[in-house]
Amino acid sequence: MSNSDGEANSSEQCSGSNSSSPKLLADHSFLNSKEDQEFINAKAFLLTANAKTGLNIYDHLCDVITRILEERKADAIDMLEDISRETKKFRFEPQPDTILKEPEPSPEMRLAKLETKLFTKGVEEFDEHEDDVETALPNLMETAFYFEQAGVGLSKEEFIKVWMSLKMLVDSTPLQNVRFWGKILGIEKNYYIAEAEFREGAEEEEEEERPEPEEDNRDTHLTDDFDDEGLPPKDDPPKPDYKPPPVVPKEDKGTGTNKKTYFVINSPGMSWVALPSVTPAQIVAARLVKKYFTGRLDAPVNTYPPFPGNEANYLRAQIARISAATHISPMGFYQFDEEEEDEMEGEARDSYIENMDFEGIPTRDMADTVTQWVHHVQYILTQGRCKWWNPSQKSEEDVEDEEEDEDREEPDEPQPEDGPPLLTPLSEDVKIGDTPPWSSKISSNIVPQYAVAVIRSNLWPGAYAFAKQKKFENVYIGWGHKYSPKNYNPPPMPQPQDEFHEGPEVTEMEDPTPEQEASLKAAMQSKVEEDLEEAEEEEEEEDE
Known part of the structure; x- marks a missing residue:
């Protein structure tokens, strides 16, 4: 029973679980x-x-x-x-604010980003013969070493940055040679200047501004015999005989004031900008004004007399003036080409070659006197050119006008202007009042065997040169202004023109009355009759 009862209980439990499964599942x-x-x-x-x-x-x-x-x-x-x-x-991703602008990077951060590419070398394989290849890039750090002994130049850090900038210029432009010309200070920014020469056939020509043709606004249905109102045309006013003086043309590239090409930047790491060619009018105007540079090439030059151009043109004119007056070299380092001597008889020399036999001048002699230094840049004439241009040259139009007006008096022939020739010693330079134009010294009297000869210009403060054996270099670091013993005074405004002098030929008179006109006509008629009678009497006497 127990077993049966046990089986019965288990079966009940199973049946109970089965009976309650729908509820549990629910x-x-x-x-x-x-x-x-x-x-x-x-x-x-x-x-x-x-x-x-x-x-x-x-x-x-x-x-x-x-x-x-x-x-x-x-x-x-x-x-x-x-x-x-x-x-x-x-x-996290910052969301741009519509009210507050994002803070601009600091000047130090912008300068760091600009100068980072100076010290970034491109991915290229190293060539074992890379040192043997001729390059237009100069060894600027060697030049900086010599100028540092003279107490002149920039800091080492600045020289390295300029050197790397010159490398960028050489890598991007087909140049034959390039050198660091100097630094001109400005009010807002400074100018770093590089002097260069392009390879043959690689220089780009500048686009000259061409005058726009005048538009003919006359109607086609009108003839020359009548004007807009249908009336005969009035007599044209008399044309003046005055002709403005001819415009002095600028010198071609590779000659005279445009012999070199100059590139400028405001800070190392920026892209170099080529300055335009200089014109004689800009050089003549730059001699009459004195203005500080702003550091912006497109800035206007508001001066009196007015300057024909912007700051880029004014900067180029000052560079030409400084180069012509302060670029010097040891005597004998350059010489004239003997082959061109016969071809240029009677003409001023405008080129030279390096003397391979030059052995150098002792440093003490270079520092004690200026007679061992010579100018190797052409002198700029009063006309604004290195080579004189005859303004009385007549074009075909001028010849035709002279044939029509044969009675016009011809002006006197201008006398050609000559300047000091190339390789002229500094001893022939004109004094600035009681001040000598140049001052020379030796960099060190304690160790003269390792010293360099240094010379500076008193006419253009900031222009220096050094020489040691066969090495020499020029540099300019200044404001770009010429020294004057007197304070600068701008030229006065021109006096107003005088009134035309009064006289009987220009004084307006009252119109005569009809009675006066009739009496005048009768008097003229009687005078004509008397003249005819006298003429007849003379003919009769001759016939007798």
């Missing part, structure tokens, strides 16, 4: 659906993005757990906050 399905809903709601909450940053907790936790599993550090629990902070920092 309860279990209810619990599962509720948990699922809570899970969905929780996940939706975690996926809710922040209105400001756009981030949500779900993605952040996934990133944190992923990083923990990737690194698998033993103290991950201690670094949980740091990992979470770094993850948030990595995913």
Whole structure:
């Protein structure tokens, strides 16, 4: 029984469980659906993005757990906050503000970005024979070493930056040679100047401004016999005989004041800008004005007398003046070509060659006297050119006009102007009042065997040159102004023109009355009759 009873009880329990299974299943399905809903709601909450940053907790936790599993550090629990902070920092993206502008980078940051490319070398293979290839880039640091002994020049850091900038110019422009001309100071910015020569056939020609043709606004239905109102045309006023003086043409590139090409930048790392060619009118006007540079090439030059151009043209004119007056070299370093001597008989020399037999001059002799130095840049004449141009040259139009007006008096023939020839010693320069034009010295009297000879210009403060054996160089660092013993005074305004002198030929008279006209006509008629009678009497006497 016990067994049967036991079997009966187990069967009852099974049957009871089976009988209650629909209710339990119903309860279990209810619990599962509720948990699922809570899970969905929780996940939706975690996926809710922040209105400001756009981030949500779900993605952040996934990133944190992923990083923990990737690194698998033993103290991950201690670094949980740091990992979470770094993850948030990595995913942070600043949103631009519509009211406040983003702060501009500091001047130091902008300068650092500008100068970074100076010291960045391109990806290129190293060539073992790279040192043997001729390059237009000069050894500026060697020049800086000699100028440093003389107490002249820029700092080493600035020289290195300028050197790297010259390398960028040489790599981007087909130049035959280039040198650091100097630095001109400005009110807002400074100018670093490079003097260069292009390779043959590589120089780009400048576009000259062409005058626009005048438009003919006359109507086609009108003839020359009548004007707009249908009346005969009035007599044209008399044309004046005055002709303005001819415009002095500028010298061609590679000659005279335009022999070299000059590039400028405001700061090392910027792109070099080529200055335009200089004209004689700009050089003549630059001699009459004195103005500080601003550092902007497009800045206007508001002076009296007016300057024909902007600051780029004024800068180019000052460079030409400074170069012609202060670029010097040891005597004997350059010489004239003997082959061209016969071809240029009676003409001024405008070129020279390097003397290969030059052995150098002792440093003490170069420092004690200026007779061992010569000018190697052509002198600029009063006309604004290095080679004189005859303004009385007649073109075809002028010849035709002279044939029509043969009675016009011809002006006197101008006398040609000559300046000091090339390679003239500095001892022939004119004094500035009681001040000598040049001052020379030796860089060190303690160790003269390693010293250099230094010479500076008193006419253009800031112009220096050094010489040691076969090495020499010129540099200019200043404001670009010429020294004057007197204070600068701008030229006065011209006097107003006088009124025309009064006289009977220009004084307006009253019109005569009809009676006066009749009496005048009768008197003229009687005089004509008397003249005829006298003529007849003379003919009769001759016939007798």
